[in-house]
Amino acid sequence: MDNISALLGGFADVITPMNLLIALLGVIVGTAVGVLPGIGPAMTVALLLPLTYGLPVEQSLILFGGIFYGGMYGGSTTSILLNTPGESSSVVTALEGNKMAKTGRAAQALATSAIGSFVAGTIGTMLIVLVMPQVVDFAITLGSPEFLAIILVAFVGTAAILGSSRVRGFAALLMGIALGLVGTDFVTGQQRLTFGSPFLADNIDVVVIAVGIFAVGEALWVAAHLRRRAATVIPVGRPWLSRADWGRSWKPWLRGTALGFPFGAIPAGGAEIPTFMSYLAERRLSKHPEEFGKGAIEGVAGPEAANNASAAGTMVPLLALGLPTNATAAIIIAAFMSYGIEPGPLLLTKQPDLVWMLVASLFIGNFFLLVLNLPLAPTWAKLLRIPRPYLYAGILFFASMGAYAVQGQPFDLYVLLALGFVGFAMRRFGPPVLPLIVGAILGPLFERHLRRSLQQSGGDISGLVGGPVALVCYFIILGVLVWPLVARLRRGARGDDDDADDGGDDDTPSGPVSTSTIPNWG
Amino acid sequence: MTVLVGYVPTPLGEATLRAGVEEARRRAESLLVVNMSRDDVLVDAHRAGSDDLDRVERDVAELGVDVEVVRIEEGGDPADALVHTAHERAASVLVIGLRHRSPVGKLIMGSTAQRILLDARCPVLAVKEDGG
Numbered sequence: 001m002d003n004i005s006a007l008l009g010g011f012a013d014v015i016t017p018m019n020l021l022i023a024l025l026g027v028i029v030g031t032a033v034g035v036l037p038g039i040g041p042a043m044t045v046a047l048l049l050p051l052t053y054g055l056p057v058e059q060s061l062i063l064f065g066g067i068f069y070g071g072m073y074g075g076s077t078t079s080i081l082l083n084t085p086g087e088s089s090s091v092v093t094a095l096e097g098n099k100m101a102k103t104g105r106a107a108q109a110l111a112t113s114a115i116g117s118f119v120a121g122t123i124g125t126m127l128i129v130l131v132m133p134q135v136v137d138f139a140i141t142l143g144s145p146e147f148l149a150i151i152l153v154a155f156v157g158t159a160a161i162l163g164s165s166r167v168r169g170f171a172a173l174l175m176g177i178a179l180g181l182v183g184t185d186f187v188t189g190q191q192r193l194t195f196g197s198p199f200l201a202d203n204i205d206v207v208v209i210a211v212g213i214f215a216v217g218e219a220l221w222v223a224a225h226l227r228r229r230a231a232t233v234i235p236v237g238r239p240w241l242s243r244a245d246w247g248r249s250w251k252p253w254l255r256g257t258a259l260g261f262p263f264g265a266i267p268a269g270g271a272e273i274p275t276f277m278s279y280l281a282e283r284r285l286s287k288h289p290e291e292f293g294k295g296a297i298e299g300v301a302g303p304e305a306a307n308n309a310s311a312a313g314t315m316v317p318l319l320a321l322g323l324p325t326n327a328t329a330a331i332i333i334a335a336f337m338s339y340g341i342e343p344g345p346l347l348l349t350k351q352p353d354l355v356w357m358l359v360a361s362l363f364i365g366n367f368f369l370l371v372l373n374l375p376l377a378p379t380w381a382k383l384l385r386i387p388r389p390y391l392y393a394g395i396l397f398f399a400s401m402g403a404y405a406v407q408g409q410p411f412d413l414y415v416l417l418a419l420g421f422v423g424f425a426m427r428r429f430g431p432p433v434l435p436l437i438v439g440a441i442l443g444p445l446f447e448r449h450l451r452r453s454l455q456q457s458g459g460d461i462s463g464l465v466g467g468p469v470a471l472v473c474y475f476i477i478l479g480v481l482v483w484p485l486v487a488r489l490r491r492g493a494r495g496d497d498d499d500a501d502d503g504g505d506d507d508t509p510s511g512p513v514s515t516s517t518i519p520n521w522g
Numbered sequence: 523m524t525v526l527v528g529y530v531p532t533p534l535g536e537a538t539l540r541a542g543v544e545e546a547r548r549r550a551e552s553l554l555v556v557n558m559s560r561d562d563v564l565v566d567a568h569r570a571g572s573d574d575l576d577r578v579e580r581d582v583a584e585l586g587v588d589v590e591v592v593r594i595e596e597g598g599d600p601a602d603a604l605v606h607t608a609h610e611r612a613a614s615v616l617v618i619g620l621r622h623r624s625p626v627g628k629l630i631m632g633s634t635a636q637r638i639l640l641d642a643r644c645p646v647l648a649v650k651e652d653g654g
Contacts, residue, residue, distance in 0.1 A: 036564075037564065078564075082564065082565065084564065229559060229561060229595045230559045230560055230561065230563050230564065230565055230566035230569050230595075231564065231565055231566075231569070232565070232566075232569050232570075232571050381565070384563065384564040384565035385563055385564075385565050385566065385567060386563065387560070387562045387563050387598060388562045388563065388564075389562060389598070
């Protein structure tokens with residue numbers, strides 16, 4: 001009951017005109033960027049990070065939380081109306097949603113995804129309230145070696161599970177860690193990877209890294225590639241659901257929520273895997289299996305609920321452990337750090353008001369989103385008529401301004417441009433973006449825990465494996481790394497020879513290098 | 523010689539098309555219907571669907587006018603595309619739709635019609651929506 005009363009306190013804090021306005025602004029911006037393919041909440045939050053210099057911490061977190069939730073709503077609109085997913089988490093929605101739209105049921109598809117998102121978001125946020133303090137109680141007993149192990153799980157998870165191949169994932173992760181470690185060694189004061197430049201002695205700011213990789217990289221990629229025929233948008237009326245549609249939607253909503261939340265909460269879970277699993281589950285459980293592939297409402301309701309629930313799930317490790325499980329969360333972590341607040345298990349003890357206010361604002365944002373999306377989905381689709389040059393010119397402008405604002409040094413703009421080319425190359429050659437961002441943000445934290453554990457044990461390696469939690473983590477890592485090899489050996493032993501070349505490069509449906517929409521993991 | 527119509531799938535576009543057909547009959551020339559779809563946006567409200575263009579071709583042919591329907595899908599500027607095509611095909615007259623725009627809209631987006639009127643090297647027939 002403590003949680004509930006703390007949450008009510010959060011509501012009391014959040015209901016001020018200014019906070020509500022910020023929450024509304026957040027969900028509007030979030031929906032807008034969710035609708036636009038190629039521009040996601042991660043890029044948007046990165047572009048808005050400089051706001052943290054001026055805005056009080058509560059309000060910028062409310063804003064970012066709203067953008068994060070809003071992106072999950074907006075992505076489905078383009079999936080359904082255009083067959084172009086606005087976000088990687090809505091790829092699955094396009095499968096059935098667009099078919100529904102083509103058979104004249106666009107209104108129902110939009111309605112079931114908006115209401116499903118609301119249901120899943122509300123249940124998911126409620127689950128945050130119930131689960132997060134328990135996780136904190138547990139996490140607060142952990143020491144540096146355990147955290148080291150948990151961060152390692154996050155590293156290996158994001159690098160090995162997501163994306164098109166393990167090698168690319170780890171390559172991206174190492175690039176990220178290298179970027180994160182530029183600067184002055186905090187124990188010995190040595191300069192690392194600074195090439196003698198005084199500008200680099202102070203670390204590369206996370207704003208510059210995130211904006212360079214997400215915004216500049218994406219803008220260069222679009223400039224280089226995207227010339228394609230415009231589509232005609234499918235006209236829709238006001239979204240609504242008939243009684244039969246309600247009957248067919250509510251179970252997929254709940255199942256999608258149940259799948260999405262835990263996947264959002266584990267490192268490397270993200271929203272892509274649970275949406276796909278939800279789609280498969282609905283296809284198997286449906287009473288109308290013949291409709292799948294022709295526009296089954298279950299195939300929209302389930303995945304849409306799953307991606308919103310996973311967004312809520314992401315908040316648990318974010319608030320309880322300071323561990324990001326997707327790109328947007330990683331950048332929200334950076335926002336915490338720029339206020340000098342260390343995200344981690346102590347967050348809830350040190351800043352309880354802040355945390356509960358953020359959670360309360362998520363409830364409110366979720367409600368705003370339903371109101372904004374249910375009647376207005378066709379209006380949001382009009383955003384797609386903005387010519388790309390206008391859009392990306394604006395993004396580049398904000399990106400440069402944000403990077404310059406960090407220190408007021410032109411040097412940061414050169415770094416931004418260089419990182420933009422790195423981001424462009426990643427989109428071209430396929431290493432996923434998420435491991436890089438996670439590496440850059442968690443890399444320094446990883447180093448800190450590593451050094452601290454080694455100091456505690458007097459330099460003895462065995463100090464790194466302290467306690468059962470760390471052991472479990474290392475077993476998980478071992479499993480993730482070794483299992484594919486074992487699986488391949490076993491397949492090889494059985495004499496299947498047709499899988500010789502698909503080992504390292506298995507294409508997931510939402511792989512990072514398929515056309516326009518994908519290269520933003522958030 | 524040919525009459526060129528800039529066609530969009532709206533009531534104004536249909537009015538433009540009708541005027542173009544009349545003009546082609548009066549001049550006893552062929553009709554070229556052009557629909558411009560920009561390639562720098564995800565959704566172009568002025569893009570005519572294939573069935574739309576088929577219907578236009580069928581209807582105009584039934585009226586006994588020699589018709590060709592073209593969809594231009596490259597470039598981001600309808601005014602430029604129409605003026606260029608008119609010049610290339612040596613059109614005798616260019617028929618476009620004209621509607622009122624707010625000053626702010628003109629400031630931000632510019633006026634396609636105005637640019638065609640000024641830039642085209644052939645006469646331009648500007649059509650208003652029915653009743654206007």
